[in-house]
Amino acid sequence: MNIAVPIKFVPDLVEEMEIDSSTGKLDRTFMRLVPNELDEHALEQALILKERHGGTVAVITLDTGDVDEALFTAVAKGADRAIKIAGEGYAEGVTSHACADLLAEALKDGSFDLILAGTQAVDDLDGSVGALLAAKLGIPYVGYATKVVEAGGKVVATKEYPGGLLAEIEVSTPAVIGIQAAEKPPRYVVTSLVMDAMKKAKIDEAEGAAAGLEGAAEITGMRPPEAGKGAEMIDGDANAVAEKLVGILKEKGVL
Amino acid sequence: MAQDVWVNIETLRGEVTEISYTMLAAGKAIAKGLGGSLRAVLLGGNVKGLAGKLGAADSVTVVDHPALADFNPDAHLLALTDLAKKGAPRAFLFGQTASGTDLACGLAAKFGFPVASPCRTFKVEGGEILFEAVTCGGKIIADGKLPGPTGVAIVMPGGYKPEEAMVGGSPKVDEASPESDLGAARTRFRAYIEPDTSDVDISKIPILISVGRGIGQKENIDAAKELAAALGGEVSSSRPIVDQGWLPTSRLVGKSGKSVKPKLYLALGISGSPEHMEGLPSWETLVAINTDQKAPIYDVATFGAAVDVLELIPKLTEKVKAAKG
Ligand SMILES: Cc1cc2nc3c(=O)[nH]c(=O)nc-3n(C[C@H](O)[C@H](O)[C@H](O)COP(=O)(O)OP(=O)(O)OC[C@H]3O[C@@H](n4cnc5c(N)ncnc54)[C@H](O)[C@@H]3O)c2cc1C
Numbered sequence: 001m002n003i004a005v006p007i008k009f010v011p012d013l014v015e016e017m018e019i020d021s022s023t024g025k026l027d028r029t030f031m032r033l034v035p036n037e038l039d040e041h042a043l044e045q046a047l048i049l050k051e052r053h054g055g056t057v058a059v060i061t062l063d064t065g066d067v068d069e070a071l072f073t074a075v076a077k078g079a080d081r082a083i084k085i086a087g088e089g090y091a092e093g094v095t096s097h098a099c100a101d102l103l104a105e106a107l108k109d110g111s112f113d114l115i116l117a118g119t120q121a122v123d124d125l126d127g128s129v130g131a132l133l134a135a136k137l138g139i140p141y142v143g144y145a146t147k148v149v150e151a152g153g154k155v156v157a158t159k160e161y162p163g164g165l166l167a168e169i170e171v172s173t174p175a176v177i178g179i180q181a182a183e184k185p186p187r188y189v190v191t192s193l194v195m196d197a198m199k200k201a202k203i204d205e206a207e208g209a210a211a212g213l214e215g216a217a218e219i220t221g222m223r224p225p226e227a228g229k230g231a232e233m234i235d236g237d238a239n240a241v242a243e244k245l246v247g248i249l250k251e252k253g254v255l
Numbered sequence: 256m257a258q259d260v261w262v263n264i265e266t267l268r269g270e271v272t273e274i275s276y277t278m279l280a281a282g283k284a285i286a287k288g289l290g291g292s293l294r295a296v297l298l299g300g301n302v303k304g305l306a307g308k309l310g311a312a313d314s315v316t317v318v319d320h321p322a323l324a325d326f327n328p329d330a331h332l333l334a335l336t337d338l339a340k341k342g343a344p345r346a347f348l349f350g351q352t353a354s355g356t357d358l359a360c361g362l363a364a365k366f367g368f369p370v371a372s373p374c375r376t377f378k379v380e381g382g383e384i385l386f387e388a389v390t391c392g393g394k395i396i397a398d399g400k401l402p403g404p405t406g407v408a409i410v411m412p413g414g415y416k417p418e419e420a421m422v423g424g425s426p427k428v429d430e431a432s433p434e435s436d437l438g439a440a441r442t443r444f445r446a447y448i449e450p451d452t453s454d455v456d457i458s459k460i461p462i463l464i465s466v467g468r469g470i471g472q473k474e475n476i477d478a479a480k481e482l483a484a485a486l487g488g489e490v491s492s493s494r495p496i497v498d499q500g501w502l503p504t505s506r507l508v509g510k511s512g513k514s515v516k517p518k519l520y521l522a523l524g525i526s527g528s529p530e531h532m533e534g535l536p537s538w539e540t541l542v543a544i545n546t547d548q549k550a551p552i553y554d555v556a557t558f559g560a561a562v563d564v565l566e567l568i569p570k571l572t573e574k575v576k577a578a579k580g
Pocket residue numbers: 119120180392466467468469470492493494495496507508509510511512513523524525526527528529530531534544545546547550562563564565
């Protein structure tokens with residue numbers, strides 16, 4: 001099968017998040033963007049399918065700035081093609097709807113049998129890209145998948161419910177599957193192979209329309225969460241903390 | 256219709272799921288603010304009997320069809336599309352769940368309804384529906400407006416008490432039959448795969464030593480196991496640990512794992528994402544160890560310490576062992 005994997009770049013949650021007081025939205029000036037974790041799982045699942053049944057894998061992303069390394073990394077891992085869509089306003093953040101519209105435009109020629117996307121992204125505020133993309137392309141969608149296999153021209157997605165319950169859903173292709181986790185953890189690739197890909201591979205560049213806000217609910221402002229009562233913080237080094245914790249555990253009747 | 260609120264009732268193996276009640280509670284508040292009524296939309300196979308459990312709604316629309324017996328994304332979407340064609344409400348609520356998210360975006364995109372997600376609470380002010388959404392792993396709250404004439408909201412747990420909507424009653428029930436040929440659905444439910452029940456049931460364990468991505472490496476989990484053994488508890492974990500294959504799914508706490516109500520929950524290198532906290536409806540003492548002073552888990556924990564878990568675990572194990580003598 002020919003598989004496309006859209007990659008959404010999202011704020012790196014390890015970094016501090018600041019609100020820009022003039023816009024009331026996330027301050028993107030120094031924000032580090034990283035590929036959405038579940039999209040990395042989608043790529044892994046696509047590579048597993050390719051290894052198992054043959055076919056090709058293409059990664060596709062909006063050029064929100066500094067995306068090349070991630071695309072070359074995908075190629076180093078085994079992707080056959082990398083596509084970057086550039087357009088106005090992408091660096092300021094793109095809604096899931098706009099992202100789905102732009103991807104649908106790029107993927108509508110029907111050369112893909114399967115699109116694997118992360119089932120959600122950490123910064124989604126208007127639904128998830130994969131589900132919207134399926135609707136825009138007029139093809140079926142199944143999300144929360146932890147495994148995808150090919151079976152007689154169709155695919156079977158394993159959908160995850162709470163508590164470890166799974167359901168097998170058969171899906172006609174073309175289709176979009178929202179990946180919750182790949183069958184195996186995403187593979188690592190050594191830097192030398194990424195460097196190699198940078199030298200040999202070429203990123204296909206396409207022009208996209210300006211990103212709009214249509215379809216997304218209006219966001220009027222952002223803020224840090226209310227800090228509730230908050231935890232009682234224990235100061236000191238690890239040894240002192242361990243000492244105090246033992247005291248607390250005794251008090252609480254755990255010890 | 257124009258000011259009504261619809262809730263997509265989810266069922267799993269014949270039971271109404273908890274998020275459905277959370278949404279009914281949310282929907283009731285919105286409908287009250289708008290002066291509209293609350294309708295529960297119940298799709299399934301042989302589900303009419305469940306309508307009596309949806310007393311929080313003013314009315315229940317039941318679509319009963321064998322093709323809807325177990326969640327089948329495309330068939331459910333066809334049936335919902337048929338309903339929405341006849342007249343859509345002001346707000347349509349779906350769960351931020353395995354079935355809700357499949358349907359919400361699909362339906363919205365078909366009709367051009369705007370979408371908001373993941374919404375925790377709602378307010379109606381001056382006839383407008385305002386929502387609060389939790390994003391960036393719980394580090395940011397976004398405030399927004401759900402535009403009309405119809406808006407789709409994907410609802411996460413935490414903002415409303417499901418118990419409030421768990422009331423019986425005799426809402427008006429109407430039955431609709433799908434006009435679309437559900438046999439033409441491009442997806443088909445095949446079978447369930449049951450969870451492995453051979454491991455301990457962490458939902459019954461009072462002392463949980465829970466490891467997150469901050470544990471760094473698989474090998475470090477042994478130290479956490481030793482601490483758990485010293486305290487007479489068990490290890491549990493957040494999702495990345497299970498996705499890495501470092502612990503089995505049976506140890507997962509959260510949205511896709513188990514719900515636990517421990518006496519002690521010691522969170523080691525866990526940020527406290529909304530999906531993780533979904534699995535912690537209550538606890539007696541929650542101790543969080545996380546080097547990031549701003550980690551969301553500190554907003555709710557009883558005690559916290561911003562030290563390296565790898566330094567703390569051996570020291571704590573040693574002192575626990577000493578205290579036990
Ligand atoms: C549909 C869906 C379902 C999900 N279901 C679940 C679920 O059931 N359960 C679940 O847990 N997640 C679930 N997730 C994933 C969830 O969104 C988060 O990604 C996950 O909970 C994060 O796990 P974490 O806290 O271990 O990792 P992170 O968020 O990466 O946090 C790691 C923390 O460790 C701290 N840290 C790092 N090093 C150290 C150190 N040496 N000492 C002390 N602290 C350190 C960091 O400051 C950070 O706060 C789900 C996601 C989706 C989309």
